[in-house]
Amino acid sequence: MKPILAKNITELIKEEYQNITGIVISDKNEIIYENYFQGYKKEDTVHIASVTKSIISILIGIAIDKGLIKSIQQPLIDYFPNYTLKKREKVLPHITIEQVLTMTAPYKFKYEPYTKVYASEDWTKSALDLLGGKKLSEDFKYTTVGIQVLSGLICNATGSSVLDFATKHLFLPLEINPPKPIRIHTKDEHFAFLKNKHVHGWVTDPKGVNTSGWGICLTTRDVAKIGQLYLKEGKWNNQQLVSSNWIQKSTITHSQWNDKSYGYLWWVINPNTYAAIGDSGNIILVDKKLELVIAITSSFKPRAKDRITLITEKIIPNLHLY
Numbered sequence: 001m002k003p004i005l006a007k008n009i010t011e012l013i014k015e016e017y018q019n020i021t022g023i024v025i026s027d028k029n030e031i032i033y034e035n036y037f038q039g040y041k042k043e044d045t046v047h048i049a050s051v052t053k054s055i056i057s058i059l060i061g062i063a064i065d066k067g068l069i070k071s072i073q074q075p076l077i078d079y080f081p082n083y084t085l086k087k088r089e090k091v092l093p094h095i096t097i098e099q100v101l102t103m104t105a106p107y108k109f110k111y112e113p114y115t116k117v118y119a120s121e122d123w124t125k126s127a128l129d130l131l132g133g134k135k136l137s138e139d140f141k142y143t144t145v146g147i148q149v150l151s152g153l154i155c156n157a158t159g160s161s162v163l164d165f166a167t168k169h170l171f172l173p174l175e176i177n178p179p180k181p182i183r184i185h186t187k188d189e190h191f192a193f194l195k196n197k198h199v200h201g202w203v204t205d206p207k208g209v210n211t212s213g214w215g216i217c218l219t220t221r222d223v224a225k226i227g228q229l230y231l232k233e234g235k236w237n238n239q240q241l242v243s244s245n246w247i248q249k250s251t252i253t254h255s256q257w258n259d260k261s262y263g264y265l266w267w268v269i270n271p272n273t274y275a276a277i278g279d280s281g282n283i284i285l286v287d288k289k290l291e292l293v294i295a296i297t298s299s300f301k302p303r304a305k306d307r308i309t310l311i312t313e314k315i316i317p318n319l320h321l322y
Contacts, residue, residue: 009294010035012314019280021046022220025315026293028229032319036220038197038299045179045217046297047199049278052216055170055226056150057265059102059162062169068157072098072264074103076149078132079156084126092132100150101264102144102255108133111121117145118190123205140257144213147265150206151212162210163202173230173241175224181208189224191205194300201213224295226276231293258274271309284309292316 013020014037021040025033036042063069069079076097085092093108099105107130116143117248120126127148154162167178170300182201193199202216229236230251245266250264251274261268272289281298287307294311298304 004055006035006184009315012310013037015252017298017305017310019186019304020296022218022295022297024293024295026224026231026318027175027180027319028031028291029228030153031224034220040197040297042221043219044200045144045200045219045222046282046299047194047215047217049214049221049280050144050198050284051264051276051278051282051284051314052146052211052214053144054276054284055166055216056147056154056212057250058170058226058242059154059166060097060101060150060264060296061166061242061250063157064246065302069097069153072096072101076100076153077128077154080128083125086129086205089132090126091134091136094136095131097150097153098254099138100147103140103142103147103257104138104255104263105138105146106133106135106137106145107131107141107146107172110144112143112145112224114145118205121206121210122209123148124155124207124209128152138255140255140262142257147212148209149212152245155209161208162212162237163175163204172240173236173239174225176218178226179217181210189266197299210245218297220295220297223276223284223297225283227286227293227295230274231286231291257280273312275308280304281307284310285311285314290316290319292319 020037022036043097073096076095077093095105117123117126127146129149142188151162158165171178181204184193184203199217201217203211234240234242234247251266252263253261253268255262267277273287276284280301281304283296285294
């Protein structure tokens with residue numbers, strides 16, 4: 001990258017996107033820009049918020065590739081044989097794994113009951129209790145607590161913890177240091193996890209089941225590797241970690257939220273571009289046509305400036321200069 005462009009990106013971030021901690025831009029297989037801010041270094045991990053959801057999608061795909069999950073058209077409840085349905089619950093038995101992945105599963109809440117779920121002893125069961133309701137609609141309902149059921153699904157389907165399964169089949173092959181399990185016991189600890197500069201690990205519930213919708217801490221290079229894996233159609237060092245078929249299906253539109261398109265826990269920007277997006281401005285953006293991967297990590301900030309605009313309007317149009 002030409003020094004002038006690198007300088008422009010650096011100055012732009014410092015002036016307008018002060019909560020960015022790191023950014024890695026890869027053109028094809030080569031890192032063309034990498035920088036860190038707010039005193040962060042390349043080895044520092046950051047809570048990537050809802051980017052966690054897209055990593056869970058990858059793990060579901062790997063489990064399907066290995067025959068551990070038969071089909072996402074299966075009822076989710078098939079993988080919870082010990083769960084007792086409530087007497088009048090008629091909808092939950094018909095909710096498929098795919099509906100959870102596309103945020104079209106029905107839930108019995110209007111606003112996410114974070115406290116109720118995270119104060120319980122079993123977050124997966126609490127999330128299952130929230131699934132269902134009056135009818136099996138296909139309405140888009142974005143949820144973080146609701147998709148905790150996918151961690152339970154991975155545990156039950158693979159006979160392994162989510163972290164162990166991810167470590168063996170994703171993190172270690174990508175040479176990512178696996179995050180250690182951590183527990184958050186109080187509201188104060190939760191806020192500290194969100195706001196502290198140096199955070200590590202992957203949050204678990206009291207039973208040791210990792211979170212699905214948030215809670216992973218990775219470095220900027222780590223999340224860039226995940227984007228690169230998807231750009232390469234699931235192949236890394238001549239090893240197929242996740243099938244290209246799963247990647248293709250995950251990153252096309254399956255549901256719609258106003259003018260926004262959604263795949264299997266990935267946001268679809270256009271036919272050539274998709275992204276894993278997390279609160280505060282954490283993002284992995286993959287542009288298949290340009291063969292670009294842009295990974296940005298960010299410290300906690302409510303209502304952070306939109307990273308899609310930053311990438312598509314201020315970074316990508318200038319990359320031809322390098």
